[in-house]
Amino acid sequence: MPAIVDIRNLSKTYDDGFQALKDVSLEIEEGEILALLGPNGAGKTTLISALCGITTPTGGSASVGGHDILSEYRDARAMIGLVPQEIALEPFEKVWNAVRFSRGLFGKPRDDAFLEKTLRQLSLWDKRQAKVMELSGGMKRRVLIAKALCHEPRVLFLDEPTAGVDVELRRDMWQVVAGLKESGVTIILTTHYIEEAEAIADRVAVINRGEILLVEEKQALMTRMGRKSLRIDLTEPIEAVPAGVEEYELELAPDGRALTYTYDTSAERTGITRLLQRLSEKGVALKDLQTKQSSLEEIFVSLVKEDAA
């Protein structure tokens, strides 16, 4: 299946010489949720802006649904919905008029039933006659999403959709995103809440300093890059790691009450059984055991650190 968003060697150099995107290539498949992760200033928003027509790329090409974003901008943009990072809404306008405007602007014929469905989906139906300025921050963000959805886009860009949003609303957003995915919409989401990518993304792309560092299935990435650690709590504190278990490179906690063993999840044999056996032979009494899987966040931090080095 051809990619719905096909980015080839896209570059953006600003007038002051700053290179915000360097030869970015990325294929996004129809119906997936791709999380674009990266620290502040990595180029996430520039990439989205270039695809949506807000900034003009200085090199390379990109297409949406097979339509080139520059030469066939009408067809390409008609397929795209964009939810920007900053809340930007006409404050004196009513919610209903705001979404109607967006639908018309994208050239779609009036369809009040669809608008009603969209507003209900985002719990905005009761607020349709309210002026935007009367709404809370979270509600305004929903209006932004409604505006992006009301012209029935096939590809939705969510630029930091949950920045500054409370926990409850964030969970609601995730549900909305899941619902959209079910209806076949392709979603590209930028975030620096890695928890968010972990919760909803199918694939993860990491971008730093204008370059894509990696694109991978979230699960595969977490398995490949993931480290597990086994923490062994001891009944009595010890002064040093006992002899005979050197190959495990155990770490002793400063208070001497715990040993930590870090291992690769993809390794065939972790050697845990033998480690525990040896420790008990040495007379170390075990009180408790816990294992921990490293999160996407730790993977991400180590990737970006490596890139900086």
Added chain:
Amino acid sequence: MNLTAVRAIYTFEMARFFRTLLQSFISPVISTSLYFVVFGAAIGSRIDQVEGVSYGAFIVPGLIMLTVMTQGISNASFGIYFPKFIGTIFELLSAPVNFLEIVLGYVGAAATKALFIGIVILGTSAFFVDLNIQHPLAMVAFLLLTCISFALFGFIIGIWAGNFEQLQLIPLLVITPLVFLGGSFYSISMLPPVWQTITMFNPVVYLISGFRWSFFGQADVPIGLSLMAIALFTAICLGLIWLIFRTGYRIRS
């Protein structure tokens, strides 16, 4: 041509106007009445006639032009500056529309508002003076062209402006003096010869003169010249707007 988008922009902009309809209606009525009290009754009673027309009636075309020009500029400049200021311009830039459609929507709405206010002033004037329009078609054409061309000019100012001060700067520093010195309240022939020559460099003179001709059948400059002046002004504005969108000046990085 994405006409649905043009209509969406036009309707959205007109909604802003209807929200403040009362103000939009009352303020020109009051200011026109004041002009008639001051210029028509107080000063006009001491001026007999200007070129065979009572002074009160003589100032009507100038008064309408003065308001229509400033309204066209302020409506259009604000209309496009506001989305830039609050950030909603992103939606226009990411929409499947071209510059012509954006301009049609914004300038069309701004020109409609200016036209509405022009008609209100004309109606108000009828309460104060006897008006008899000799060339009604030419009058409508001049009025429409002025609304459109000054709305185009306002659109350019709105794109160029980086803050609210700049938004006011051109209308205040350039347009108001040009309009006042363009014969709104007097005939060019009333000026000393040197000033008559200088005045001919003021483009607004041609518009007001042409518009006054459509009312009273007499003008400071030939009517053909007036038509050419407004056509040229419209063409320059359109060219500038085309360049703006071509280069993305101040809107697309």
